[in-house]
Amino acid sequence: MLEFKVNSQSQSVDVDPTTPLLWVLRDNLGLTGTKFGCGMAQCGACTVHMDGMPMRSCSLPVSVVAGKQITTIEGLQSKTAQAVQKAWVDLDVVQCGYCQSGQIMSAVALLESKPKPSDEDIDQAMGGNICRCATYVRIRAAIHAAAAQLSA
Amino acid sequence: MRMIDPATAAAIFAADDSATAGLSRRDFLKNTAAVGLVFGLQLAANKKAAAADVGEVAPGAFAPNAFVRIAPDNVVTLVIKHHEMGQGATTGLATILAEELDAELAAVNIEYAPANAALYKNLAFGSQGTGGSTAIANSFEQMRQAGATARSMLVSAAAQRWKVPASSIGVSNGVLRSGAHRATFGELAVAASQQPVPQSVTLKDPSQFKLIGKQQTRRVDSLAKCTGKATYTIDVKLPGLLTAVIERPPAFGAKLISFDARAAKAIKGVTDVVQVAEGVAVVATGMWPAIQGRRALKVQWDGGASGLNTAALYQDYRQRAAGAGGATVTRDPQTAAALASAASRVEAVYEFPYLAHAPMEPLNCVAWLHDGMLETWGAHQFPAFDHALAAKAAGLPMDKVKLHSLISGGSFGRRANAASDFVVEAVNVAKAIGRPVPVRVQRTREDDMRAGWYRPLYVHAVKAGLDAQGDVVGWQHAIVGQSIMAATPMAAGIKDGNDSSSTEGVWPTPYKIPAMTAELHSPTQAVPPLWWRSVGHTHTAFVMETMLDELAHAARQDPVAFRLKLLKDQPRLAGVIRMAADKAGWSSPMPAGKARGFASHYSFDTYVAQVAEVSLKPDGSVRVERVVVAVDCGVSVNPDQIVAQMEGGVGFALAAALYGQIDIAKGTVTQSNFHDYRVLRIDEMPKVDVHIVNSTQAPTGVGEPGVPPLAPAVANAIASLTGHRVRRLPLAGQTFTRA
Ligand code: FES
Ligand code: FES
Numbered sequence: 052m053l054e055f056k057v058n059s060q061s062q063s064v065d066v067d068p069t070t071p072l073l074w075v076l077r078d079n080l081g082l083t084g085t086k087f088g089c090g091m092a093q094c095g096a097c098t099v100h101m102d103g104m105p106m107r108s109c110s111l112p113v114s115v116v117a118g119k120q121i122t123t124i125e126g127l128q129s130k131t132a133q134a135v136q137k138a139w140v141d142l143d144v145v146q147c148g149y150c151q152s153g154q155i156m157s158a159v160a161l162l163e164s165k166p167k168p169s170d171e172d173i174d175q176a177m178g179g180n181i182c183r184c185a186t187y188v189r190i191r192a193a194i195h196a197a198a199a200q201l202s203a
Numbered sequence: 204m205r206m207i208d209p210a211t212a213a214a215i216f217a218a219d220d221s222a223t224a225g226l227s228r229r230d231f232l233k234n235t236a237a238v239g240l241v242f243g244l245q246l247a248a249n250k251k252a253a254a255a256d257v258g259e260v261a262p263g264a265f266a267p268n269a270f271v272r273i274a275p276d277n278v279v280t281l282v283i284k285h286h287e288m289g290q291g292a293t294t295g296l297a298t299i300l301a302e303e304l305d306a307e308l309a310a311v312n313i314e315y316a317p318a319n320a321a322l323y324k325n326l327a328f329g330s331q332g333t334g335g336s337t338a339i340a341n342s343f344e345q346m347r348q349a350g351a352t353a354r355s356m357l358v359s360a361a362a363q364r365w366k367v368p369a370s371s372i373g374v375s376n377g378v379l380r381s382g383a384h385r386a387t388f389g390e391l392a393v394a395a396s397q398q399p400v401p402q403s404v405t406l407k408d409p410s411q412f413k414l415i416g417k418q419q420t421r422r423v424d425s426l427a428k429c430t431g432k433a434t435y436t437i438d439v440k441l442p443g444l445l446t447a448v449i450e451r452p453p454a455f456g457a458k459l460i461s462f463d464a465r466a467a468k469a470i471k472g473v474t475d476v477v478q479v480a481e482g483v484a485v486v487a488t489g490m491w492p493a494i495q496g497r498r499a500l501k502v503q504w505d506g507g508a509s510g511l512n513t514a515a516l517y518q519d520y521r522q523r524a525a526g527a528g529g530a531t532v533t534r535d536p537q538t539a540a541a542l543a544s545a546a547s548r549v550e551a552v553y554e555f556p557y558l559a560h561a562p563m564e565p566l567n568c569v570a571w572l573h574d575g576m577l578e579t580w581g582a583h584q585f586p587a588f589d590h591a592l593a594a595k596a597a598g599l600p601m602d603k604v605k606l607h608s609l610i611s612g613g614s615f616g617r618r619a620n621a622a623s624d625f626v627v628e629a630v631n632v633a634k635a636i637g638r639p640v641p642v643r644v645q646r647t648r649e650d651d652m653r654a655g656w657y658r659p660l661y662v663h664a665v666k667a668g669l670d671a672q673g674d675v676v677g678w679q680h681a682i683v684g685q686s687i688m689a690a691t692p693m694a695a696g697i698k699d700g701n702d703s704s705s706t707e708g709v710w711p712t713p714y715k716i717p718a719m720t721a722e723l724h725s726p727t728q729a730v731p732p733l734w735w736r737s738v739g740h741t742h743t744a745f746v747m748e749t750m751l752d753e754l755a756h757a758a759r760q761d762p763v764a765f766r767l768k769l770l771k772d773q774p775r776l777a778g779v780i781r782m783a784a785d786k787a788g789w790s791s792p793m794p795a796g797k798a799r800g801f802a803s804h805y806s807f808d809t810y811v812a813q814v815a816e817v818s819l820k821p822d823g824s825v826r827v828e829r830v831v832v833a834v835d836c837g838v839s840v841n842p843d844q845i846v847a848q849m850e851g852g853v854g855f856a857l858a859a860a861l862y863g864q865i866d867i868a869k870g871t872v873t874q875s876n877f878h879d880y881r882v883l884r885i886d887e888m889p890k891v892d893v894h895i896v897n898s899t900q901a902p903t904g905v906g907e908p909g910v911p912p913l914a915p916a917v918a919n920a921i922a923s924l925t926g927h928r929v930r931r932l933p934l935a936g937q938t939f940t941r942a
Contacts, residue, residue, distance in 0.1 A: 067471065070491045077489075078489030079489070083434075085431070086435075086612070087645075089648045091648075139425065140425045140429055143843060146847065147610070148289065148424065148428030148433055149611075149613060150612075155429060177885045178885060181882055182885075183855070184851045186854075187884075188888060189847070190885060
């Protein structure tokens with residue numbers, strides 16, 4: 052039995068400890084907001100927070116997660132997260148939307164560590180999140196908009 | 204109705220509408236003139252029959268047509284007949300319906316249409332499906348009529364109830380008012396459903412639009428997609444749902460010799476290992492045990508098409524391009540003489556690789572065989588294909604097959620597949636398991652990347668001549684590449700070997716080019732080909748627009764002026780060219796180390812011109828800093844979504860221009876995931892400035908037309924900066940130095 056917290060709720064799962072967190076979230080806990088895009092830490096669709104840090108859950112064996120706090124897109128609640136999601140909606144960032152859970156998780160983590168990110172900071176923090184619909188212009192604009200709203 | 208062979212996809216188009224059977228894809232896309240007629244028939248259809256087919260209509264609900272349902276509890280449901288893959292068709296169609304209905308757009312409930320060609324066919328194709336940037340174009344009048352009909356019946360019901368003239372009733376945001384009277388749509392639903400369906404309705408004058416053309420009209424799916432609540436195929440939950448991954452042939456055409464499932468079955472969670480037409484499926488209680496099981500599987504294959512190498516294909520195609528025997532695309536007997544007597548000539552050969560679509564959500568589909576029927580859940584972009592082929596795979600009549608259409612995490616053409624490969628494999632696995640349990644076949648990224656259905660590899664060879672004044676006098680063009688249409692129901696549209704999906708953008712051309720001859724060679728290969736966002740225009744625009752640019756330079760003329768000279772009877776294309784040049788400051792100098800390139804292209808009835816501003820990175824590779832886009836797509840239904848599609852089109856096209864390349868060695872695909880099939884990342888995304896032509900013409904598509912001009916605009920900028928002409932894509936691996 053492996054125990055950890057997901058979105059503030061205690062969970063215990065009985066799975067092969069090498070199972071990536073992504074599939075535990077999706078297949079065992081029914082939390083399907085976190086997406087699968089590559090399975091090798093290339094695309095960021097599976098990004099979650101582990102103790103506040105953005106992590107690629109497809110490449111994170113669930114054994115590593117024992118005792119940790121995991122936040123997924125379903126559990127976002129912070130002021131920063133709300134500002135990010137509002138900016139995303141206000142600017143109509145999404146197209147197919149499939150990458151956007153991961154984009155938002157990365158953006159929230161960025162703003163929580165750097166409330167006023169520069170374009171270079173955004174390139175750095177968001178470079179691991181692919182969007183095949185290429186919504187990057189709006190992702191950048193929405194991060195700046197959320198930062199502005201949070202500092203207002 | 205003509206049925207050739209109802210069991211094959213080849214019958215689908217022919218069976219749908221004899222008026223459109225046998226036409227090429229281009230003709231399908233063009234043939235929208237019958238819209239009004241088709242619609243008339245549809246509206247006249249019995250309203251109860253229509254309601255019965257649109258799914259669960261609550262008792263007392265008002266369902267005046269197949270697109271609008273209003274329940275007594277005031278839930279307004281709009282039925283969307285097009286696949287949503289990110290392009291915003293849902294928002295577009297909902298906007299048009301809500302506009303004429305005077306519903307509150309943000310409050311409507313969206314439902315995707317079931318497979319029912321009679322009600323939900325694409326009026327541009329005659330069959331049910333989404334593609335060719337037709338969603339708005341074919342639906343505009345139809346959705347307006349549907350919305351206005353429903354509104355008119357609600358108004359009649361209110362007039363009767365309140366005993367006031369209909370003309371005194373105002374409607375806005377889902378509420379009807381007349382004097383002191385007020386009622387929501389829901390309160391009038393039952394009464395409205397008893398009104399006769401009007402034979403004709405008055406549509407709004409565009410000056411009355413509150414939603415169409417308004418900047419503040421937003422996407423209807425943003426919130427769900429920003430909170431992880433949107434349901435894609437990968438998210439479908441059903442009791443007892445199993446997950447399968449398929450071990451597929453390592454080389455194109457390879458056949459299974461044998462497999463040993465013992466180790467795979469020993470993995471905890473693996474429930475079945477079954478042979479299917481696509482390979483060997485490992486079925487499990489979740490994705491990880493399925494993947495683990497597949498790793499443990501021992502499979503033997505034969506060599507398949509082991510002689511297939513892309514390096515050799517380029518060589519072969521170059522030879523074919525230089526040789527005779529191509530199909531005639533267009534022929535002018537004066538071409539040879541015109542080129543022979545030209546004052547100067549430019550000759551070039553161009554190479555374009557296979558391209559994978561690599562949509563963000565790897566392909567998948569859920570199939571459940573139970574109680575003598577089949578249900579599927581999937582990104583059914585082309586229900587016309589998927590319905591017939593799922594039924595065939597299941598061995599069931601079509602009326603025992605129910606498709607649940609879901610949004611997709613991108614498609615770019617991949618999910619509109621005449622073989623319905625990703626649907627059929629799920630049905631095959633469900634059948635092979637032999638128990639009435641639902642199963643999702645989920646591809647890994649590697650499965651998705653390596654299974655073919657690519658934009659084909661193409662080679663073009665062009666010779667063009669100028670006279671002493673710098674005017675084009677002749678043009679000889681050869682194109683070599685697999686036919687996309689040959690294996691589809693549209694094969695009948697290929698006349699004398701001329702597949703327009705290989706040649707669109709070269710011929711017909713909006714440019715007045717004298718003495719033009721073009722030929723097409725369509726070799727067959729073991730790699731299945733497929734349309735890829737903007738289809739033939741992905742390569743034809745590159746060749747036409749870089750060659751014209753080269754000719755302009757040879758003629759010492761400005762590339763914009765040079766194009767305009769050839770477009771005297773093309774006011775809309777000339778219009779976007781002037782607009783893009785003006786907005787980009789085309790005639791002003793660029794700072795040192797940067798250059799602009801120009802390209803324009805007409806595709807899917809939409810006109811786009813782009814100016815790319817590029818610089819070189821220290822390592823000699825290319826950085827695209829800004830792209831200015833001018834687009835004329837007729838009436839703007841959702842201006843901000845047009846901007847979004849242009850931005851996305853630029854980014855998607857730039858990914859391919861910089862990196863897109865599928866190589867094949869000994870029949871096996873070299874690339875496997877995003878580390879070796881690179882796509883665009885945020886630090887490489889240029890600024891994009893989009894300008895939309897104000898137009899009252901009928902709306903046309905925007906999903907694809909933003910793609911074609913990007914690569915040639917970038918290549919022309921590179922030529923301007925370095926003097927080097929780009930003749931092959933991708934740019935990765937090619938380094939440049941400033942002239
Ligand atoms: S699925 Fe984890 S990074 Fe792509
Ligand atoms: S919105 Fe489609 S992949 Fe990002």
